[in-house]
Amino acid sequence: MAVKERVRVGGRSARIQSAVHDAVRRLSAETDRDELTVPQIAAEAGVTPSTIYRRWGDLAALLADVAVERLRPIADPEDTGAVTSDLRAFIEQFMEEMSSPVGRALVRDVFSPPGETYPVQCGGFTREHLTTIVSRAKARGEAAFDIDEVIDHVVAPIIYHILYGDRELTLDYCHALLDRVQSMPAETARPASRSLSPGARSRDPLAPQ
Amino acid sequence: MAVKERVRVGGRSARIQSAVHDAVRRLSAETDRDELTVPQIAAEAGVTPSTIYRRWGDLAALLADVAVERLRPIADPEDTGAVTSDLRAFIEQFMEEMSSPVGRALVRDVFSPPGETYPVQCGGFTREHLTTIVSRAKARGEAAFDIDEVIDHVVAPIIYHILYGDRELTLDYCHALLDRVQSMPAETARPASRSLSPGARSRDPLAPQ
Structure with missing residues (x-):
């Protein structure tokens, strides 16, 4: 709500x-x-x-609103002087914050109310930070990464394992995710375009029979 | 709970x-x-x-328990005769079910109570299905995929976008995620080992100051 x-x-x-x-x-x-x-x-x-x-x-919406404010960044990501280390520093901090007990509780609060109002805001914070890092890279004349690529293949696995509780998140794991994105050739690294598929949500196989 | x-x-x-x-x-x-x-x-x-x-x-735990039962697979993944099409069929169905309105509500219920009891069960269903597909591939003498790789780079981005509501999930997108995993060279495709990092959760940067 x-x-x-x-x-x-x-x-x-x-x-x-x-x-x-x-x-x-x-x-x-x-x-x-x-x-x-x-x-x-x-x-x-x-x-x-x-x-x-x-x-x-209701209470769930209030707790989600508070959680979004707690997760709202208070500063730009650290400027380390180079895109690779900017991204690494940001992702390490993201993983550390989100996987902490308080971070896990905040993420749970964000997803608790129905609708996507609060999750969309939180996803937006991550995207804004990545956009800042890319803008800095371009200003320095560096090759930048693809933001969607980093969200899909670095941010998403971190959030998945936090939510599903199925593996410990270590710095080694975080660096392996980053290395994999950075070593991808550009043509493979681009995800499909954001075309809308009409009717993608029209059938609902889990609806009660 | x-x-x-x-x-x-x-x-x-x-x-x-x-x-x-x-x-x-x-x-x-x-x-x-x-x-x-x-x-x-x-x-x-x-x-x-x-x-x-x-x-x-409490109510949240009851709804999560019901959601887990709704999400529990009632059959093995479809046997299409080859590992690539088995995986594609399973992932397409997973995306369709999870992104449906009922699927989204069930996922929300699963994550609603504190603790990881219910999410771990749901993540386990996905892993079991992927394990079945890999076992079949091996029995056929085919090269199998890496299960962790598929979870991190196909399943995780799908769940991320369902939860954060930040992009439409299309079959094109789903196929691009699969193609990317299947075209990865084996040495890059393996994520870091599951070593535990002592103290990885010891600091809590989001804890109240």
Whole structure:
């Protein structure tokens, strides 16, 4: 569920958002997150529960909104002077942050509400960082990598293993993913174009029979 | 949260599980899933709410358990007579099922409870199918693919885009992912070994300061 539209812009609305987000962060630090309730958060933030329901819809959407803010980058990726090391530094940090206990909990919160509002924002943060690194590379006259390629073959496997919990994520593994992308010939490295396939979602083989 | 241990094995326990799972499936078909409650499911299944809490712990764990059962394969992957077409048929079906509206909702349910009990089971279903295809290939005397490679570079990008909602999944895209794995030279195609990195999870850069 998206953050509801038509919230008042500016002073009071921003103060409520900030108070409620802060309350969630304080309570999450001391309480099992799965025990959090809207009335408890409202009391901590000094607002009424209906303020929260009106603005976010439900607890899952509020927790996802807080998680997106926690995951929002506060700075550009590190400038190490060369594209390969810029990318490596960014991916190492991404893997370390996302696979930490707090990172895993935030990722879970982001995917918890229905719809793609919150996941799309988080995916966008990663893409923006990669775009910054590519722009810097071009400014330096370096050959840049393909952003979709890095998302599909470096970022996606990292996120997959975090979510499915089926392998330990090590720096060796991270470097092997990067080496593989960087050693790919350009013509193979490009994924298919983003054409839309009409009817791709029309059948639903898992729908109840 | 894991399905609690010590449930009575056999007749009554199995009947309760079946009645509760069926109730969730019926109610999900007619109600917005995000409106489901434990008392409502209990009433539909003819059990008490405390039976559900005792056995599953909470609603998220129950929905994840039901989702895992829905995602559990009911048959081996199709035997098309050759490894390349076996893999293509399996991946096409996987993408179609997982990206359908019902598939997306089930994936969301699987990741909703804390812990990795349910995701590990689902990831295991995919790995088992790929193992079956590899075993068949070996029995036919064909060169087989690397299972980790297919998970990292075909399955993971598909799941990533389903979760992040950032691109349409088309058959062209699916085939490009497969072609890329199959054209990789063997030495590059192998990911790093599964060594454990001591302390890989020791720092938590997203923990509250």
